[in-house]
Amino acid sequence: MSFLDAVERTSLSQFMQNTNWTIPVIQSVHIMALALVFTSAAVVDMRLLGVTDRDQPLQRMTARFLPSVGWGVLTLLMTGLLLMVAEPKRALLNPYFQIKMAAVVAVCILTWMLAKAVHRHPDRWTRPDMRGRAKLIGGASLALWALIVVAGRWIAYGP
Amino acid sequence: MTVPAIFETLQASVVGITITESTWMFPTIETIHVFALAVVLGSIAIVDLRLLGWASKGRPASALIHSMLPWTWAAFGLAVASGSLLFTSRAADYIALPAFNAKFVFMALAGLNMVVFHLVTQRNMAKWDTGKPATGARVAGALSLLFWGAIIVCGRQVGFSL
Incomplete structure (x- = not known):
């Protein structure tokens, strides 16, 4: 507990706590990055599920959208880290936050x-015998991202 | 600021009171709103980046728009529905917030930008569909990103204010 108290007392944490605009601005950047990541990942997942863009080769979709997921996740980690420094107890002791982080690790892997x-x-992933596995990966990814969004929003309502 | 009576009435309606008194309804509707806005912003940004000539250059702009637009509209419908419910729960409080009003000014600007793009810029899209986007398309893409970014900032400020 003393570590979290120490984080709360750092000048960076104090600055964010004592200005009324820093936290909502960082949260806004966090939401924009989330929108980029969630949509980019969903576009690839929908292709894997065979719902959309079936005329597009899978490799073209991953080459276009997975770098966006990577850069977006990096932005999410940086803004998320700042929000944690601002209010360490709100995040780290929150079960929704812990669920969210577990899902983040799983979806990144x-x-x-x-x-x-x-x-x-x-070319392997569009072969008929691979369709089942492609759907499983697309479905799992989409479910994990959805869990991340839900758990993330519920941090605000955690115990 | 005096609030028109209609917003007080809305807030005191069955829907408004049910959402306010429930512990789980507001966060649940809010979560749906987050999903909706993520897809609205994300799908619009994917098109905007193509219009700017920065990404998806290997795909004709028309094909990308055709692929994204149904998702944008479906998610926008969901955002309006969930947003209306959130608004109803505390209508009189929300309407008095400058950030809430600013959000709708930016939404009107984003809508106007879209109409101009569809009616004017998109008419000669065949000329730049697979190549370097026309200046009008680049301007539309940049303005769209700017307005939607402002909508997110205002929206987050609204959530932070009450």
Whole structure:
């Protein structure tokens, strides 16, 4: 607990707590990055599920949208870290935050593995015998991102 | 600021009171609103970046717009529906907030920008569909990103104010 108290007393944390605009501005950037990440990931997931953009090769979709996911996640981590420094107890002791972070780790590993797999075997994923596995990956990714958004919003209502 | 009676009435309606008195309804509707705005902003940004000539350059602008627009509109409908419910719960308080009013000014500007793009700029899209976007398209893309960014900032400020 003393570590969180120490974080709360840092000048950066104090500055964010004592100005009424810093937290909403950082949250706004966090939401914009979230929109970029969620939509970019969803576009790839929908392609894997075979719902949209079936005329587009999967590799083209991942090449276009997965870098956006990567840069967006980096922005989310940086803005998220600032929000944690501002209000460490609001986040770290919150069960919704813990669920969210577990899902973030899982989806990052899944996405990284997908990027590598598509890079190595670009045409494999659209083969009929791979359709089931592609749908499973797309569905799992979409479900994890949805969980992240839900848990993220509910941090504000945590115990 | 005096608030018109209609917003007091709205807030005191069955819908308004049900949402206010429930512990889970407001956060749940808010979560739906976040999903909706994420897809609205994300899908619009994907098109805007194409109009600016910064991304998706290998795909014709018309094809990308055709692929994204149904999602944008579906999510926008969901954002309006969920947003209206959130508004109803504390209508008189929200309407008095400068950030809330500013959000709708930016939304009107974003709408106007879209109408001008569809009616004027998109007419000669065949000329730049696969190549370098026309100046009008670049301006539309930049303005759209600017207005939607402002909508997010205002919207977050609204959530922070009450």
